[in-house]
Amino acid sequence: MGLLTPEPPPYDPLEWAQRPFPERARMACQSWATQGYGTPIAVYFVYALKVALYIGGWMAACAITPTLGGPSEVATWWLHPLAFQKAIVWSALFEVLGLGCGSGPLTGRYAPPIGGALYFLRPGTTRLPLFPRAPLLRGVQRTWLDALLYLAMLASFVAFLVHPAPGRDVLLPMLAVTAALGLRDKTILLATRGEHYLVTIVVFTFASNWIPGAKAVHLALWFWAGVSKLNHHFPAVVCVMTSNSPLTKPLPWLRRAVYRQFPEDLRPSRLAAWMGHAGTALEFAVPTFLLLGDGGPTTTIGLALMLLLHGYITSNIPMGVPIEWNFMMVYGGLVLFYGNAHVSLLELDAPLIGALLVCALIVVPLVGNLAPAKVSFLPSMRYYAGNWAYSIWLFRGESYRKLDQHLVKSAPWVADQLERFYDHATAVGLMGKVMAFRLMHLHGRALHGLLPKAVDQLDDYEWVDGEILAGLVLGWNFGDGHLHDERLLAAVQAQCGYEAGELRCIMVEAQPLFGRALTYRIHDARRGLMDAGSVSIAALRARSPWPPDTFDERPS
DSSP: OOOOSSSOOOHHHHHHSSSSSHHHHHHHHHHHHHHOOOOHHHHHHHHHHHHHHHHHHHHHHHHTTSSOGGGGGHHHHHHOOHHHHHHHHHHHHHHTTOOTTSSGGGGOOOOOSSOOOHHHTTTBBBBBSSTTTTTTTTTTOOOOOHHHHHHHHHHHHHHHHHHHOOOOHHHHHHHHHHHHHHOOHHHHHHHHHIIIIHHHHHHHHSSOOOOOHHHHHHHHHHHHHHTTSSSSHHHHHHHHHHOGGGGGGTTHHHHHHHHETTTTTTEEOOOHHHHHHHHHHHHHHHHHHHHSSSSSHHHHHHHHHHHHHHHHHHHHTTTTTTTTHHHHHHHHHHHHHHTTOOGGGGGOOOOHHHHHIIIIIIIIHHHHHHHHHTSSTTTOOOOOOSSOOOOEEEEETTHHHHHHHOBBBBBOOOHHHHTTTTTTHHHHHHHHHHHHHHHHHHGGHHHHHHHHHOSSOGGGGEEEEEEHHHHHHOOOSSSSSGGGGHHHHHHHHHHHHOOTTTTTEEEEEOOTTTTTTEEEEEEEEEEOOOEEEEEEHHHTTTTOSSSSTTTOOOOO
């Protein structure tokens, strides 16, 4: 692996592409176990520069604020409440521009490396209304109104950042235009990280003492991230992340140790299970210590655990690359629980905001965990758990070319993007790693039986993960399978007009909290629902990441 060249898999990708699917799946998964995605070294420098841009943008906003100061004086103002407010608004702006989560090569974005503004400012691109049947919201193509609303939203964020003392007069227009735009396009609403940044901005707007409300948001994010791991999915995430982490590349023994018996049995080992339990305990410990602390040793322990948690996540460079968000969580934790350790949650002085926080931070995530089909991944706060809704889109032959022919979008087919930088074999090898990424998770093993149900001859179809597809069509993706479910399929079909059998989609829902199965649907783009059912978690745990050679297993 060179500075710019991905680490090649231990097989010829072009020969690999001609083998039967079970054999391709096995080879790709075994390659992932030792190499991860095979990311070129230079890519990590790109993400490091992006973090520098993120921090630099916040510092610039603070530098033009009279009550704060420049970088040379950061020690005197970094805990100031206005510095935190500007960090939250800048983070929302950074994300909705497409610069944060879901950007760059690790999320299948090569040329261009971002979506976001390249789509949201462009009339004709695909949008998903929050309430598709409501008057004034119907339609799957972005209009000039949508582009202007997006531009107004960006302007409102910038107005806050450059204002010397922003207050409700600046915040209310920001919330109003964001709400209007979010109703017309839920993708943008999710891209702002509404469950974190927008909820906190609402607290800024309506609570004179907003520190307790901001603390509640931070505590909820940590707590529900822990709850989301109370299942059998997370050990597989530990395996995937350990094999992909740049820090474990010099430690091949560790990459092998997280599997039961490398290379034949790539289910999580006891080590991976214990690492998963430790991570879950850590995510519960952080909010517990910080909630109980008052600035003394308990708070110090909580802050140390917080640094350990987010440092570990960031160092693994997870595939969704929520790097800036992890920096914001650490900074927010220090401002709220170090700089304002004495402030109690009970000091919130706005009863209506308290009721809103109960809804956004307790009711919505609880429903989202108990009934994940009802609430999207992000509002449910089910981070890093491996228990996500996902989809696989299967295009017969070169029918995927209809996306380029009929959709307005800024990014071509991912393989075409890759071939701007690498030869065809390298592009094929990298796309195989994307397939392995999905299969290595526990929920990916449901595909053993679902792929034969979806198509008769899998080798006749081009496989693309729904995450990649959402990035191409919508301009933004970050682990939310509800962005590439039936609603996106209907939007694509309305514009592309696929014939029967040309496009089949497998959609698998997340496991409910305390549930024992995953539900699935299989759709034909033209004919509609073909099959639906469930697969037991116990059956998935007994399976290998790749299907048996006979490929005739059926879901229970």
